[in-house]
Amino acid sequence: MLTATAYSHARCRGGVLLANAQTCALLACAVLLASCATEDAAPTTEASIKKVTFADEYPVTAQFPEGGVYDAAAGVFYVGSLKDGSVHRIDASSKVDTEIFKETAAGTWWTLGMAVDTANKRLWVCAMDDRKPGPRAGHVWVFDLVTDKRIANHALSAAAKDATCTDVAVTKDGVGYVVDRENPVVYRVDVTNGPKVFASDPLLKGTIAGQNGVVVLPGEAALLVIVYTPPSLARVSLSDGKVSRVELSGPFKDDKALLAGADGLAFADGKAYVAFSSKVMTVTPASDQWAKATSTAVDVKEGLTDVISTPGGLYVLNGQAVRFALNQATDPFLLKRFP
Numbered sequence: 001m002l003t004a005t006a007y008s009h010a011r012c013r014g015g016v017l018l019a020n021a022q023t024c025a026l027l028a029c030a031v032l033l034a035s036c037a038t039e040d041a042a043p044t045t046e047a048s049i050k051k052v053t054f055a056d057e058y059p060v061t062a063q064f065p066e067g068g069v070y071d072a073a074a075g076v077f078y079v080g081s082l083k084d085g086s087v088h089r090i091d092a093s094s095k096v097d098t099e100i101f102k103e104t105a106a107g108t109w110w111t112l113g114m115a116v117d118t119a120n121k122r123l124w125v126c127a128m129d130d131r132k133p134g135p136r137a138g139h140v141w142v143f144d145l146v147t148d149k150r151i152a153n154h155a156l157s158a159a160a161k162d163a164t165c166t167d168v169a170v171t172k173d174g175v176g177y178v179v180d181r182e183n184p185v186v187y188r189v190d191v192t193n194g195p196k197v198f199a200s201d202p203l204l205k206g207t208i209a210g211q212n213g214v215v216v217l218p219g220e221a222a223l224l225v226i227v228y229t230p231p232s233l234a235r236v237s238l239s240d241g242k243v244s245r246v247e248l249s250g251p252f253k254d255d256k257a258l259l260a261g262a263d264g265l266a267f268a269d270g271k272a273y274v275a276f277s278s279k280v281m282t283v284t285p286a287s288d289q290w291a292k293a294t295s296t297a298v299d300v301k302e303g304l305t306d307v308i309s310t311p312g313g314l315y316v317l318n319g320q321a322v323r324f325a326l327n328q329a330t331d332p333f334l335l336k337r338f339p
Contacts (some may be wrong), residue, residue, distance in 0.1 A: 054312030060333040062088040064324040069114040070310040085109025113167030126165035138165030153309035159195035179211035199241035213265030228261035250295035264306030277300040314338040
């Protein structure tokens with residue numbers, strides 16, 4: 001989920017500076033890879049998980065799907081779109097793909113990171129209006145999953161000037177925590193009352209782009225946040241907003257694909273899974289405090305934009321955001337089982 005503003009200093013392979021600021025901005029749009037796989041907000045019990053037969057692949061009709069999430073209670077995926085800011089639901093059993101929402105307000109809309117609040121049957125969506133010449137405007141949308149109606153639309157500018165929205169995680173009390181790509185800030189968002197600044201720390205700031213994904217850790221003591229570049233992990237305490245760096249060993253910075261950085265984030269079986277453009281990093285903590293962790297890498301087809309945890313295993317989403325930015329021909333958009 002890189003922003004064009006952040007990419008005014010972007011570099012291509014081999015450290016060659018992008019010569020043209022406009023090209024830089026286009027490439028930056030491309031990597032607005034959402035993060036964002038914040039799976040179920042409230043605990044999902046075995047009894048509440050819908051039994052489905054998962055396929056190895058799911059065709060995705062949303063154009064340039066940057067981020068997604070799985071709703072275990074309903075047995076469906078949700079994905080967004082950099083092309084038109086729509087929200088799509090994909091049935092895990094039938095593969096039926098349905099557009100449930102598209103923003104009609106004036107603007108150039110992107111839908112990014114998502115989270116499902118299973119207890120309240122709500123879908124949270126990060127959205128941005130790609131205003132020209134900028135700055136972008138971050139929003140948090142909340143949908144009632146019974147009716148598919150949007151029940152809240154909060155502008156993050158109510159909490160901080162020029163706030164953006166790249167991913168959201170939801171705690172079991174139904175409160176959303178939103179990360180900002182362009183500012184080292186985490187917002188706390190109440191469905192009714194809107195956003196407030198929850199945490200702010202230089203550790204959440206990147207040199208090209210900052211926060212790109214967030215999940216709630218088990219026990220809800222903290223959030224785990226990825227920073228795009230240099231790729232890093234941070235722990236944000238939910239009791240006091242204190243931010244600390246997760247000390248990483250292993251190949252966490254090895255993806256050499258164009259403008260690659262730490263993008264989508266999912267949590268499963270005590271481990272974090274981080275989507276880079278052509279790799280998925282498995283991050284294993286030394287303890288549940290997440291002070292230290294070790295990463296391992298698996299190569300995937302370049303163009304990855306998110307990783308999503310389901311009861312049937314992990315799925316990766318190839319949103320091909322760089323091709324979106326450069327107006328290039330695409331391969332079919334897919335959700336694909338990993339590994």
